[in-house]
Amino acid sequence: MRQVLRTLEEQVQPAHAALLVVDMQNDFCAEGGYLQRTRAATSRNPIRVEDNVVIARNIEALAAAARQPACRWCGRSVYDFKYLADAHLAKRTDEALCIEGTGGVDFFQIRPQPGDLVVDKHTFSGFFETELHDLLQARGVKTLVMTGVATNVCVDSTLRHGFFLGYNVVVAEDCVGSGNQAAHEGTLSTVRVNFGTVTDSAALRTLLGE
Known part of the structure; x- marks a missing residue:
């Protein structure tokens, strides 16, 4: 008989939980990064670098508290045109x-530690045409603890894909963010109803540090 992990305490155990850090990169998060630079003067939803600094600090604290999670993963977007599907290019x-080889693709304030997985991706989902699923399965992962940016794009796409692959989904609410607050809240609401659990990093630090 299959064991269904129903409670947060059952799902977020170090032996089978993975901390996923999505797209904490300069072009998405930093002062002078692509999004901040291109949206500063024209967008109703400008990138707030100070918010990204707080998110990075919260993620670092969560990672530090997790003594022995099954694994930690840093997803890194590489969006050179040569990698993108036609539908993506159209947008x-x-x-x-x-762009690979530039400072924009580098991690923002967070640095992978020895033993952490770093997987490059060429679209919004960290699972699409990457080795992420195989790497997580090899480590016995059952639960994805989601952090990073943007809540409504790459975090959302990765957690949905993970859910379809059979993973439990937990979102650390104070470790994700988006320049579009309404869309951010929409993703969190959808996760609560359909895909998993939304909680704060303090609760997760307790569970992962046990």
């Missing part, structure tokens, strides 16, 4: 976001 106007 892009210039080739300047997360």
